[in-house]
Amino acid sequence: MAQKFCIFCGQRGLTKEHFWPDWLGKQISKNEVVKYIEGSIQATPKEDDAEETVNTRSGSVATKKFRVVCATCNNGWMSALEEKVKPIIQNAIAPCNMKLEKEQLQLFSKWITMKTMLAEHTKLGSNSILKEDLKIFYDKQTVPEYFKIYVAKHDTNQVCAYSRTSVRLGTVATAASHIGKNENNTQATSFLLGQLFIYVFSTTDPSLNILGDFKLNRLKRIKPNESMQLCFKSLKTLDQHSIQSVVYALEDFINSPSCSINTK
DSSP states (O other): OOOOSOTTTOOSOEEEEESSOHHHHHHHOOOTTOEEEEEEEEOOTTOSOOEEEEEEEESOGGGOEEEEEEHHHHHTHHHHHHHHHHHHHHHHHTTOOOEEOHHHHHHHHHHHHHHHHHHTTSSTTOOOSOHHHHHHHHHHOOOOTTEEEEEEEEOSSOSEEEEEEEEEEOOGGGHHHHTTOOOOOEEEEEEEETTEEEEEEEESOTTOOGGGGSOOTTSEEEESSOOSOEEGGGSOEEOHHHHHHHHTHHHHHHTSTTOOSEEO
């Protein structure tokens, strides 16, 4: 069943929203024969009954659109936020040496959050962010407290890409509250944006401490407790192997002995 209501304001009249800024897609994707692969895996960790769907689509991933927001949101506050962040995105492509002051860093964190929330709805039933937090972000552009955002640079030849893992996790202490529920509560989204690698992790179960098993020491955390400044030039650079280790960290965790309670 397709999305019927705007994920932010709850109104009808959905329109297509570019995952990446429209101008970025036009700038880097001019080859009509380009194709990209998208897919999803629905599975219970440690089980062999994974359901995998993979499709090849025409065009570049840079032109990907989602029909999950209304025209009012798309052409209003979302467009305004993207316009404010445009100089940061342009610099991330080249030369990626910008020094962000606190206000710019907050705007960048909000833009990353907005895109993560869009990515959450690429496949119905895989979203983990609370509806009330989508509404709060719509009203005040407040980043949920349980969001953790990290950045680094990368040395791959890709300019834009994203990957997402979503799952429902719990602990023995909170097992009772999970019975009978199917909604996911944990997600990890990774972006390649120009020369930047961005990693977003969130879980709505405060009892989980999953990031303790992740090796994120080479990434700079900008949310929560963001510093007063962020200089792209001083960020550490990750190679392809290091990026893959982060991208698949959540997937590796849910299939590890450390993970004892999980569904979906």
